[in-house]
């Protein structure tokens with residue numbers, strides 16, 4: 412890895428990869444904590460709802476007490492009639508027993524209740540709980556009527572103690588309520604209003620799992636864990652849950668969703684980092700290839716220039732008298748000039764391709780003719796380097812729709828390469844043939860061959876194989892095959908390469924037949 416690439420990699424790791432990983436680890440750690448915080452928040456909200464139901468029950472009884480107070484002008488026998496009116500309004504009321512400060516019973520509603528053994532229990536309660544009564548009196552003296560539930564043993568009935576002032580006398584009231592009726596008849600409308608179909612609110616007898624009342628009016632299969640006691644009903648609890656989902660599930664779902672979002676963000680950021688790295692790597696490699704290109708091309712240009720200069724100087728000095736030698740020198744100068752202009756042309760071609768400026772003028776073209784004409788230019792190079800050149804033209808070859816100059820360029824590039832990269836067996840075969848879909852031109856040599864790894868890249872601009880000793884020594888620009896590929900792409904053609912290192916290579920250019928029909 413080059414040092415600039417290493418620097419960029421470290422930078423990407425430092426500013427993207429590490430922060431992403433640290434943030435994710437931190438966030439995942441936080442989720443556990445958040446889960447608990449969110450659960451607590453939800454629980455507090457639900458508890459606040461239960462609180463409001465308790466508050467409401469308390470208000471009902473306080474209100475009732477005030478109405479008792481206001482509607483009974485004196486403690487007399489008609490108290491019973493007034494009270495009975497309230498009892499009719501609220502069927503969950505069982506009885507009201509009133510005592511004075513000396514625990515003397517003043518009245519009992521309904522009257523039938525006076526013979527109940529419960530009355531004796533109440534008297535006993537008052538005798539034993541004078542402290543509680545004193546507390547109620549202190550509150551009353553401060554303008555607040557406290558409603559005190561009594562832990563009584565009688566089933567399905569709850570005693571509630573509160574004080575009233577009736578005609579200047581302080582009265583101790585023990586109200587007996589049927590809790591289950593109170594909850595399912597008096598509280599029910601309020602609970603319905605609060606639940607609004609969003610919550611499941613239920614009431615339980617202490618120690619029982621199944622509710623005797625639910626706001627939803629149907630027994631839920633879920634067990635409600637969040638329970639609070641009723642302030643007024645000592646043997647009863649109420650519970651609340653979200654309707655369709657438990658808080659635990661809700662928070663789990665949130666955490667899951669957050670984890671997925673977090674994971675996706677990580678994937679996006681890390682993929683981004685990877686794409687940046689890949690691009691930078693490509694750019695760094697490209698700039699390395701460009702550097703090599705400049706030095707290769709300079710060398711390629713300098714060699715023919717040096718030869719041309721040398722032969723011209725020799726001729727100019729007039730030292731060579733032999734006519735044949737003079738002719739040979741001129742030929743060398745001409746060939747080197749051709750080579751030079753070939754290199755310059757290739758660079759110009761390439762720069763046109765890069766700037767998308769290269770234009771192709773398509774016409775019906777005979778591939779055999781192209782090969783024959785190009786061979787004339789290549790002949791000198793082939794002969795001087797001792798190559799055997801075999802051309803097997805295809806018979807009845809259909810014309811191709813092509814730019815003659817461009818196809819000649821492509822063919823010359825392939826033969827040039829075959830010459831450059833065949834150090835031992837100097838034999839090049841060229842053949843043309845066609846089938847139903849394509850017209851093919853093959854250039855085959857028995858040279859160095861190309862490894863499978865390099866076959867993937869040799870059509871990339873500036874790419875050169877530098878591994879073998881000879882390939883390293885042979886000078887080139889790394890542009891030839893990139894130009895051939897561009898030409899073939901522009902002709903909707905294909906390039907096929909079959910090569911075995913050490914045995915040689917075969918490049919096949921295939922032109923689609925269908926284009927001819929469009930002529």
Ligand code: ADP
Nearest residue numbers: 828829832860869875876887888889890891892
């Ligand atoms: P250049 O020949 O200027 O280096 P090219 O684009 O023409 O650039 O070729 C790219 C590379 O492909 C060459 O550097 C060479 O290693 C390899 N190559 C091309 N043609 C042949 C061939 N016929 N035999 C072996 N190697 C070849």
